[in-house]
Amino acid sequence: MEDRKVHTIAVISVISLIIVIIICRVSLKLSKAFFLICGASIAIILAVFSCLLIRQRYNNRRKVLESQLKSEGRELRIEYSFLRKIAGVPTKFRYKELEEATDDFQAVIGKGSSGSVFKGILNDGTSVAVKRINGEERGEREFRSEVSAIASVQHVNLVRLFGYCNSPTPPRYLVYEFIPNGSLDCWIFPMKQTTTRTRRCGCLPWNLRYNVAIDVAKALSYLHHDCRSRILHLDVKPENILLDENYKALVTDFGLSKLVGKDESQVMTTIRGTRGYLAPEWLLERGISEKSDIYSYGMVLLEMIGGRRNVSKVEDPRDKSKKKWEFFPKIVNEKLREGKLMEIVDKRVVESGNFDENEVKRLVFIGLWCIQEKPRLRPSMVEIVDMLEGRVSVEEPPGTRMILVDMLADDEDPTDHNNLARLLTPMSSNVDCTSTYSLGSTMSIFSGR
Numbered sequence: 001m002e003d004r005k006v007h008t009i010a011v012i013s014v015i016s017l018i019i020v021i022i023i024c025r026v027s028l029k030l031s032k033a034f035f036l037i038c039g040a041s042i043a044i045i046l047a048v049f050s051c052l053l054i055r056q057r058y059n060n061r062r063k064v065l066e067s068q069l070k071s072e073g074r075e076l077r078i079e080y081s082f083l084r085k086i087a088g089v090p091t092k093f094r095y096k097e098l099e100e101a102t103d104d105f106q107a108v109i110g111k112g113s114s115g116s117v118f119k120g121i122l123n124d125g126t127s128v129a130v131k132r133i134n135g136e137e138r139g140e141r142e143f144r145s146e147v148s149a150i151a152s153v154q155h156v157n158l159v160r161l162f163g164y165c166n167s168p169t170p171p172r173y174l175v176y177e178f179i180p181n182g183s184l185d186c187w188i189f190p191m192k193q194t195t196t197r198t199r200r201c202g203c204l205p206w207n208l209r210y211n212v213a214i215d216v217a218k219a220l221s222y223l224h225h226d227c228r229s230r231i232l233h234l235d236v237k238p239e240n241i242l243l244d245e246n247y248k249a250l251v252t253d254f255g256l257s258k259l260v261g262k263d264e265s266q267v268m269t270t271i272r273g274t275r276g277y278l279a280p281e282w283l284l285e286r287g288i289s290e291k292s293d294i295y296s297y298g299m300v301l302l303e304m305i306g307g308r309r310n311v312s313k314v315e316d317p318r319d320k321s322k323k324k325w326e327f328f329p330k331i332v333n334e335k336l337r338e339g340k341l342m343e344i345v346d347k348r349v350v351e352s353g354n355f356d357e358n359e360v361k362r363l364v365f366i367g368l369w370c371i372q373e374k375p376r377l378r379p380s381m382v383e384i385v386d387m388l389e390g391r392v393s394v395e396e397p398p399g400t401r402m403i404l405v406d407m408l409a410d411d412e413d414p415t416d417h418n419n420l421a422r423l424l425t426p427m428s429s430n431v432d433c434t435s436t437y438s439l440g441s442t443m444s445i446f447s448g449r
C-alpha cells in the first residue's frame with residue numbers, strides 16, 4: 001500500500017516536471033529563467049522523493065519491530081505461564097478472566113458452607129474449578145499468604161491451586177485444577193431418590209475404596225511430615241476428597257488449614273470443620289495437632305467401609321414417630337467385639353462379592369485406632385501408610401468410650417442453639433474438662449452439611 005503511494009507520487013511528480021519543462025520551453029525558450037525553473041523543479045522533486053523514501057523505510061522498520069515485540073511478548077507470556085506451572089506459583093486472575101472462564105458463573109459443580117464452586121475453562125484450555133468465597137473471615141493479606149503457602153505444596157494426591165482472584169471486599173475466588181469425578185461422598189453414600197443428579201456418582205468398588213484410603217493417607221502424611229512447616233488440614237471429610245478420571249484420590253479444600261511450626265506440638269485455634277469429623281480434643285478446646293486430622297481420617301475410613309455417614313438420624317425402634325442419633329463407629333466397635341465385622345460392610349459392596357475380608361478387617365482396625373479419644377494412641381500418618389500397604393501389621397484396637405455418643409444421644413435438633421448449649425455442657429463434665437464452651441465458638445461444629 002505504502003509502496004504504491006510512493007510510486008504514484010513519483011509518477012505524478014515526473015509528469016508534472018515534464019509538463020512544467022514543456023510549458024517553460026514554449027513560453028521562455030532557452031532563457032536563463034527556463035534553466036532556473038528546471039533546476040528548482042528537479043530539486044523539489046528530489047526532495048519529495050527523499051522524504052517519501054525515508055518515511056517508508058521508517059514505517060517498514062517500525063512494523064518489523066512491532067511484530068518482533070509482539071511475538072517475543074507472546075513467547076514470554078507462554079514461557080511465564082509454563083514456568084508458573086512448574087514452580088507452582090499461584091496466578092493472580094482478573095475477575096473478568098474468571099467471568100469469561102466460567103461463562104458468567106453458570107455451571108455450579110458444588111456448594112459448601114463458604115460459597116459455591118463453578119466449572120470453568122481458562123484461555124489456554126485448562127479446566128478449572130473456581131471456588132467463590134463469600135465470607136468476610138479473612139483479610140486480604142492473610143488470604144494472600146495462605147494462598148501462597150498452599151500453592152507451594154505439591155503432591156500427586158493434593159489438588160493443585162492454580163491461583164486466586166482477590167479484592168479488598170468479598171467475594172474472593174480460588175482457582176483449582178478441575179477433578180472430573182467429583183467428591184468421594186457421591187461414590188460411597190447411596191444417593192437419595194429425591195436428589196437431582198448434577199454430579200457423576202456411583203458405587204465405588206472395594207479395591208478402589210482401599211486405594212483411596214492409601215492416597216489420602218499419603219497426602220496427609222506429606223502435609224504432616226514432609227513440608228517445610230507442618231500443615232494441618234483440619235477439614236478431612238469425603239466432600240474434600242476428589243476422584244480423578246482414574247479414581248485416584250486428591251485431597252482438596254485447604255480453606256481451614258493451619259500452618260504449624262515443626263517444633264509446635266499443639267495449636268489453639270477456633271473450632272471449625274464439619275460435624276461428625278471433629279476430634280474430641282478440638283471440641284473440648286484442648287488444643288489440636290496433626291492427630292486431629294488423623295481422627296477425621298479414621299472417621300472417613302469407617303464411612304468408606306460402611307457406605308454410610310457416621311452420624312445419622314434413624315427411626316427410633318421404640319417410638320416410630322421419633323428419630324434418634326446413630327453413631328456408626330459405636331456399631332462397628334460392637335460388631336468387632338461380637339466377631340460379626342462383615343455385617344458393617346456397605347451392602348452394595350457385599351452384594352458385588354468383590355471384597356477382601358482381610359482388607360476390611362485391616363481398614364476397620366486402622367479406622368478404630370485413628371478415632372481413639374486419646375490423641376497419643378492414634379497412629380501417625382506415616383504409620384498408617386505402612387499399615388495400609390502391609391509393611392506393618394495392625395493390632396486389634398482397644399475399646400474407646402466414644403464421648404461423641406454422649407453428645408448425640410439426646411433427641412436434639414442440632415439447629416436449635418439453646419439445645420446445643422445444653423447438649424454440650426453435660427459432656428464437658430462427663431469428660432472431666434475444665435474448659436467452658438462459648439456458644440459462638442461451637443456453632444461451627446454444627447454448621448456444614
Ligand SMILES: Nc1ncnc2c1ncn2[C@@H]1O[C@H](COP(=O)(O)OP(=O)(O)OP(=O)(O)O)[C@@H](O)[C@H]1O
Nearest residue numbers: 109110111112113117129176177178179183239253
Ligand atoms: N477442584 C474441584 N474439581 C471438581 N469438583 C470440585 C472441586 N472442588 C470442589 N468441587 C466440588 O464442589 C463441592 C463443594 O466444594 P467446597 O470445597 O466448596 O465445599 P465442601 O468442602 O463440600 O464444604 P465446606 O467448604 O463447607 O467444607 C465439593 O464437594 C466437590 O464436589
